[in-house]
Amino acid sequence: MSQKDNFFVGYQANLPRPDRRAMILASGAGLVGAALAGAKLAVHQQGRGSGKWDQDKIITLDGRVEQSPYPVLRTSALDGQRRSVSLVCSSKCGVAAQLAQYEGQPVWVRGSVIERGRHRLLAVVRDADWLGPSQKSIPVIPTREEYLGRAALNGEILDAKCWTGAMRPGEGKTHKSCASLCIRMGGTPWFLARDKQGRRAVFVLTGPQGEPLRDEILPLVGEPIRASGRLIRRDDLVQLRVDPTSLHPV
Amino acid sequence: MSHGYTAVQWNGFKWRYDLVVMAGIGIFMAAFVLMTMATRAPGQSLTMVQMLMRATGASAFLLLNIILAIGPLARLSPRFKPLLYNRRHMGVLCFLLALTHAALSLFWYQGFSALNPVVALFVSNARYTSIAGFPFESLGLVGLILLAVLAVSSHDYWQAALGPTLWKRIHMSVYLAYGVLVMHIMLGIVQGEKATIYPISVIGAFCLIAILHGASAIVGRMRDKTAGASLDGWINIGAPHTLKENRARIIKTAAGDRIAVFRYDGKISAVTNVCAHQNGPLGEGRIIDGCITCPWHGWQYRPEDGRSPAPFDEKIATYRVQVDGGMVYVHPDALPPGTPTPPAIIKEAKP
Numbered sequence: 243m244s245q246k247d248n249f250f251v252g253y254q255a256n257l258p259r260p261d262r263r264a265m266i267l268a269s270g271a272g273l274v275g276a277a278l279a280g281a282k283l284a285v286h287q288q289g290r291g292s293g294k295w296d297q298d299k300i301i302t303l304d305g306r307v308e309q310s311p312y313p314v315l316r317t318s319a320l321d322g323q324r325r326s327v328s329l330v331c332s333s334k335c336g337v338a339a340q341l342a343q344y345e346g347q348p349v350w351v352r353g354s355v356i357e358r359g360r361h362r363l364l365a366v367v368r369d370a371d372w373l374g375p376s377q378k379s380i381p382v383i384p385t386r387e388e389y390l391g392r393a394a395l396n397g398e399i400l401d402a403k404c405w406t407g408a409m410r411p412g413e414g415k416t417h418k419s420c421a422s423l424c425i426r427m428g429g430t431p432w433f434l435a436r437d438k439q440g441r442r443a444v445f446v447l448t449g450p451q452g453e454p455l456r457d458e459i460l461p462l463v464g465e466p467i468r469a470s471g472r473l474i475r476r477d478d479l480v481q482l483r484v485d486p487t488s489l490h491p492v
Numbered sequence: 493m494s495h496g497y498t499a500v501q502w503n504g505f506k507w508r509y510d511l512v513v514m515a516g517i518g519i520f521m522a523a524f525v526l527m528t529m530a531t532r533a534p535g536q537s538l539t540m541v542q543m544l545m546r547a548t549g550a551s552a553f554l555l556l557n558i559i560l561a562i563g564p565l566a567r568l569s570p571r572f573k574p575l576l577y578n579r580r581h582m583g584v585l586c587f588l589l590a591l592t593h594a595a596l597s598l599f600w601y602q603g604f605s606a607l608n609p610v611v612a613l614f615v616s617n618a619r620y621t622s623i624a625g626f627p628f629e630s631l632g633l634v635g636l637i638l639l640a641v642l643a644v645s646s647h648d649y650w651q652a653a654l655g656p657t658l659w660k661r662i663h664m665s666v667y668l669a670y671g672v673l674v675m676h677i678m679l680g681i682v683q684g685e686k687a688t689i690y691p692i693s694v695i696g697a698f699c700l701i702a703i704l705h706g707a708s709a710i711v712g713r714m715r716d717k718t719a720g721a722s723l724d725g726w727i728n729i730g731a732p733h734t735l736k737e738n739r740a741r742i743i744k745t746a747a748g749d750r751i752a753v754f755r756y757d758g759k760i761s762a763v764t765n766v767c768a769h770q771n772g773p774l775g776e777g778r779i780i781d782g783c784i785t786c787p788w789h790g791w792q793y794r795p796e797d798g799r800s801p802a803p804f805d806e807k808i809a810t811y812r813v814q815v816d817g818g819m820v821y822v823h824p825d826a827l828p829p830g831t832p833t834p835p836a837i838i839k840e841a842k843p
Binding site: 422 | 523525527536546554576612616617624690
């Protein structure tokens with residue numbers, strides 16, 4: 243080493259003493275820095291809500307199917323209260339076609355519950371035996387509609403299943419393409435409204451007459467937008483009925 | 493060097509180097525995942541896939557910043573030069589982390605539909621004219637492809653097959669990859685999160701890399717010795733005793749070429765400052781076992797003819813040298829690589 247003194251060459255197995263000290267210091271600093279950086283980046287992430295989805299817990303619900311604007315099961319079988327449980331696919335697909343023949347009819351539906359707050363969805367596995375006519379006596383109760391007024395809201399279009407619990411997070415820019423793909427393939431679009439105080443509320447997003455929306459809203463899914471329209475309570479779900487051409491980024 | 497190729501010529505230093513790098517990645521990802529879970533109410537954390545997606549993406553970007561910082565740091569202080577030797581291992585690890593991040597993202601966000609996930613990636617969001625909606629995933633894909641090219645071609649085989657100039661040009665695309673990935677992050681996760689730490693971290697890292705490169709360029713220029721008075725076209729570089737034994741002085745010719753003038757064993761020789769391997773600064777190396785040794789990766793050349801010792805066959809340009817009137821002169825015209833050139837003999841007593 244006398245000729246090489248403190249000059250390190252890559253094929254040497256050992257570092258000269260000054261380089262060794264520097265590398266030990268750099269390694270220690272790097273490892274501590276890695277731990278601090280990982281922790282710091284982690285703690286500042288936004289909260290993700292309390293969505294839950296236990297895919298292994300399969301249940302069967304009896305109720306009446308309503309197709310429009312998006313598939314729901316009117317049922318009291320979940321917790322004794324009359325609820326509109328949105329019917330969605332376990333993967334990125336829709337269930338409307340399979341339900342069409344049962345419109346208004348009593349059916350049984352098998353799937354796993356996705357829940358977030360008061361919102362309940364039933365995710366069905368389409369390639370399994372998940373749907374059939376129910377033999378139970380299920381009363382026909384007319385759907386109640388109530389006009390709540392006009393609203394202009396800032397928020398984001400998202401996919402109901404992703405936001406409720408299939409994805410965490412199921413909103414925001416990183417989730418935009420996923421939400422867009424879900425809705426394109428038959429998922430249910432919801433509108434997540436946020437105000438300046440941080441309050442949040444979700445609405446079922448429909449066309450002006452309560453018709454379903456799909457391709458016309460895809461470009462704006464997952465982006466901060468402003469939506470103006472009518473709020474209609476339909477049983478226990480609140481719809482935001484908008485003209486899709488009036489939606490615009492903010 | 494070009495005599496045969498083995499995947500990695502392992503030694504104790506390389507093992508320790510890679511061990512520290514992988515430990516750092518492991519610690520970063522563990523800290524990220526554990527703190528994500530620990531700081532959220534039960535049931536409100538991210539899914540494990542999404543945590544790993546973020547942890548792998550963040551660690552890949554962190555590693556890329558370290559990779560880009562090592563070059564200028566090694567120019568600014570010789571203490572950082574050992575970090576250069578296994579930098580390509582970091583590059584391959586960076587690519588593997590980025591690949592894992594991309595695979596998880598593709599599987600999680602674009603999978604589970606009737607569409608092919610790769611097709612879904614391009615059709616699910618086409619808002620290329622919007623900043624708020626820009627499909628940042630496409631930028632990530634471009635960055636990943638560039639990192640893949642760099643990782644695959646990092647082996648010495650490709651350096652020899654492509655030639656040092658083309659190989660170096662290809663590997664300069666790491667800066668394009670870096671720029672693309674900065675935009676991928678800024679238009680993706682930074683837009684999606686509210687905390688200012690994310691944009692500050694990314695912009696801060698970008699500025700730090702730019703400052704380090706600027707500082708190393710300035711220091712490099714300051715180290716360039718201005719060519720002295722000429723004698724019939726020969727450049728005067730000063731008295732022999734002003735050159736350190738087994739070291740070099742780098743001079744820049746009027747044409748912009750850098751020449752490394754070495755003193756050793758009572759002789760003086762001059763070669764190009766550019767190593768045939770990765771254009772490393774030979775003048776910052778030293779004579780070891782009678783050979784000029786590059787400080788970056790240890791490639792060696794005989795000072796008298798610019799040729800690597802047998803069995804290697806790399807060659808670099810040499811320059812004519814003479815000592816006249818107690819001063820060393822170098823002719824600025826490069827001789828063809830590998831041209832034997834008699835060294836100038838120092839007649840004075842060593843100071």
